Structure formats: structure tokens, C-alpha cells
Amino acid sequence: MTDATDLARAYYDAIDAGDYDRFEALxxxxxxxxxxxxxxxxxxTLVGFMRDDRPNTDTSHEIGAVYADDPGAEVAVRGRLRDADGAPMFAFVDVFEFGSGSGDETITRIRTYTQ
Incomplete structure (x- = not known):
């Protein structure tokens, strides 16, 4: 079983690396x-949006904190989105929900809150 906080971190790592196969698997x-x-x-639809339709794809996610009361339940991630030069674009909080199917844990819902 993969830890939910690891799945949330892997989400940002895959987006920032442009690894959309890994992103899709999450x-x-x-x-x-x-x-x-x-x-x-x-x-x-989500993979297509992140790969092709985001307003700015040359960004990185700086994670400030990850919050999880109960492993496997919701995870909240607080951070900043930075542009290609490292300048902050906006702060965010993402709340992740998880499910499992055929033994693999996946992200089932994300709620994003921004400044």
C-alpha cells in the first residue's frame, strides 16, 4: 500500500517533470x-488539460506543508506555484481524496483553493 502523502507528492513531481504517463497512473x-x-x-480529460491546455506549463510546485490526519484519508497540500524563473505565481491548497481498485491506490478527487 502506498502512503497517501506519497501519492500527493508524486502528483506534483509528475506534473513538474512533464511525465504524463506517470501522472495518468496516479x-x-x-x-x-x-x-x-x-x-x-x-x-x-485531466491529463490532456495538464499536458496541452494549461495557461502556463513551464511551472514548478513548491510544497510548503502536507497535512494528513488519517493515512489513506484526505491529504491537504499547501504550496506555491512558481514560473520558469522561480517567481511565485500564486499560493494554493489542494485537498486530495483517494480510492483503490485492483490493489492500486489512486487519486479520486482534488479540490484546489487559491489566493
């Missing part, structure tokens, strides 16, 4: 990502 097929500007439903 997500449940029916994932829902609720963002301030839109809700994205489905793994293929």
Missing part, C-alpha cells in the same frame, strides 16, 4: 478536479 479513471476556474472530470 489518477482514478473517474477523477474529478475542482478548481476555482473550472471542474475537470475524467482521467483522460
Amino acid at each position: 489518477l482514478a479513471p473517474d477523477i474529478v478536479h475542482e478548481r476555482p476556474d473550472r471542474t475537470i472530470e475524467g482521467r483522460e
